[in-house]
Amino acid sequence: MKTPQKKRQALGRGLNALLGDKPTPEVLAQATLIPIAKIKPNSFQPRSHFDQDELAALTESIRRDGVLMPILIRPQGDGYELIAGERRWRASQAAKLKDIPAVVRKVDDLQALELAIVENEQRDDLTAVESARAYRRLMDEFNYTQQQVAESIGVSRVQVSNLIRLLQLPKVIQSMLEERKLNMGHARPLVGLNSKVAIELAKLCIEKGWSARQMEKQAKKAAASPAKAMSDVASDVLALEEELGRTLGLPVKLHAKKDGSGDIKLSYTNKQELNMLLKRLR
Secondary structure, X not given: OOOOOOOOOOOOHHHHHHHOOOOOHHXXXXXXXXXXXXXXXXXXXXXXXXXHHHHHHHHHHHHHHOOOOOEEEEEEOOEEEEEEOHHHHHHHHHOOOOEEEEEEOOOOHHHHHHHHHHHHHHOOOOOHHHHHHHHHHHHHHHOOOHHHXXXXXXXXXXXXXXXXXXXXXXXXXXXXXXXXXXXXXXXXXXXXXXXXXXXXXXXXHHHHOOOHHHHHHHHHHHHHOXXXXXXXXXXXXXXXXXXXXXXXXXXXXXXXXXXXXXXXEEOOOOHHHHHHHXXXXX
């Protein structure tokens, strides 16, 4: 493992210019056409979800206008590894391009991870939990402190600390963050709560559209009295059952599972009630 300097200069002006959306004359002068087949995906990519609609739109743009901003790659074996520009690389493959403009730079693993994080942070592409995992990787694999992560990426140490704490949450809540059903403001108050209570509150937050402040208020109640919190959750489920029952005109039963999933049971007694239900659902 490498021990980083107190503040690395890895992301200097030259590299930062390669992470933007608009190519500068200097960047274009450094670019060369590289066969797409010789480029491997970034092993340090912190982003796990790519919006398919956005990729489709970018693919059409590339078919029409080509790749305007070169990607950033580094030599690896008999080919190259992608450092920045994965959406352009993926869309170019979908557009059936053979070559793609790229700037080749020799960077080490630490710089590769830093650059991948900074590129996504600049575009606000990462979810809170994706950022947290990337920061944790800097700390685990390269012995970074939270302060060094903050200086490297260009965020505050408090933000780094708050994000990393999200990794203490149950996996099901982390998935809600990855799917952007919850944001950091919603999830942060849940850290430290009983897992079952935290999951139930997260589900209710999504169902009821709570604000971050409302979530914080509910989480404080749960921390003060976990048993009462579970009772309140049960009451909310009952109220939702009654609300759905009134809307659909049939008995409704909600069953919440420990992992945050669940199912809804609708009961009818004759064909007329079934037809009524189908009509309302349609």
